[in-house]
Amino acid sequence: MVTVTSRSEEQDVPPCTGCEAIAMELSAYFDNELDAAETAQVKQHLEHCAVCRKKLEGMQRLRDGFAQLAMHRVAPRRSILQGLLRLLTRTN
Numbered sequence: 903m904v905t906v907t908s909r910s911e912e913q914d915v916p917p918c919t920g921c922e923a924i925a926m927e928l929s930a931y932f933d934n935e936l937d938a939a940e941t942a943q944v945k946q947h948l949e950h951c952a953v954c955r956k957k958l959e960g961m962q963r964l965r966d967g968f969a970q971l972a973m974h975r976v977a978p979r980r981s982i983l984q985g986l987l988r989l990l991t992r993t994n
């Protein structure tokens with residue numbers, strides 16, 4: 903018998919114990935908002951948990967993406983505006 907199961911794309915790593923507790927602190931860890939003890943706890947978990955490492959990686963990528971978006975979107979817009987202003991002041 904062939905059973906067709908449509909699985910989600912994330913089927914590689916099973917969740918480990920303690921992940922939920924760490925997930926709560928992961929964003930705070932990422933923002934350096936945890937105290938030394940909590941930071942050590944998260945680090946220890948990350949060492950043996952690929953799932954949470956991936957989550958952290960995802961956060962990093964997201965932040966990098968936003969930073970790049972901000973750079974690429976805001977900067978050209980400003981230069982376009984400046985270019986337009988220059989054109990306007992010239993023709994006037």
Ligand SMILES: [Zn+2]
Pocket residue numbers: 918919920921924947951952953954955
């Ligand atoms: Zn974990």
